Amino acid sequence: MRDVADREIRPRFRALKDGDITAKSGPNDLVTVADVEAERVLTPLLAAIEDIPVVGEEATEQDPTLPEVLGTAQAAWTVDPVDGTWNFAHGSVEYAVMVARVQDGAAQAGWILHPETGDLLHGATDAPATVRTAAGDVRAVASVADAPARPLSQLRGMMTLTFAPGPVAECLAGMTEDVAEITPPRMCAGWDYWDVLSGHLDFVMYFRAKPWDHAPGAAILRAAGFAVRHLDGAEYRPGDPGRPFLAARAQEWDALAEAIRARAGDAL
Known part of the structure; x- marks a missing residue:
């Protein structure tokens, strides 16, 4: 991931030329030559590590059925070559490279690289959450599994209401009264998840659950003791995308979900 970022992404950062940026589904949904080239290089490298399907964001633009393999294959990779393309295209360092390994439809392991800081976040079902610096130093992320629960009024969070249905967004705007x-x-998302791991945020809620955006972060947060679930309590699975989900400390998850359901009601 570092190699690909250094060869295909960082040299283009703040150096994109005319024609290097195009819009996909809308004016705010961008793709750059860095996205395309980074995924082109990462895909065979991942397949060489383990010969399982690779579900990339840009490949899915060409074949929208590709993510279906996450729910049917025993194992698969997901790749977001440049998460936060809008930020990258506008010169912000808040972009990421993200990879996950999905096992039986669930996020088993995740890696999130912040190319401009050099930090690589990792976590898995069989490995604790860690941060590896560009210099190779590794530090553990303290687990929140045994942290005491706090009242909602003390919690800070982020909700992607831009992608919520209109009535839901209107209802959840009132969450500022609860937290x-x-x-x-x-x-x-690669920076949102870092905000949770580092303690700057206590929870995040997403309405657009594209697997390459969230499989890595879900695996890393769970490795650090967080719960990542749909509002009905079912575990978030990238192999079953499309529904909104909430990530928070397990000891606060139920209270947050109840407050969200109370606000949105039948609009959810």
Whole structure:
């Protein structure tokens, strides 16, 4: 991931030329030559590590059925070559490279690289959450599994209401009365998940659950003791995408989910 970022992404950072940026589904949904080239290089490298299907964001643009393999294959990779493309295209360091390994439809392991800081986040079902620096130093992320629960009024979170249905967004705008703060999204899930791991946020809620955006973060957060579930309590699975989900400390998850359901009601 570092190699590909150094060869295909970072040299283009703040150096994109005319024609290097195009829109996909809308003016805010961008793709750059860095996205395309990074995924082109990462895909065979991952397949060489383990010969399982690779579900990439850009490949899915060409074959929208590709993510279906996450629910049928025993194992698969997901790749987001440049998460936060809008940020990258506008010169913000808040972009990421993200890879996950999905096992039997569930996020088994995740890696999130912040190319401009050099930090690589990792976590898995059989490995604790860690941060590896560009220099190779590794530090453990303290687990929150045994942390005491706090009242909602003390919690800070982020909710991607931009992608919520209109009635739901209107209802959940009132969550600012239940919690300490709702912060705006960074436009990069790879940095949102870091905000949770580092303690700057206590929870995140997403409405657009594309697997390459969230399988890595879900695996890493769970390795650090967080719960990542749909509002009905079912575990988030990238092999079963499309529904909104909430990530928070397990000891606060139920209270948060109840408050969200109370606000949104039948609009969810």
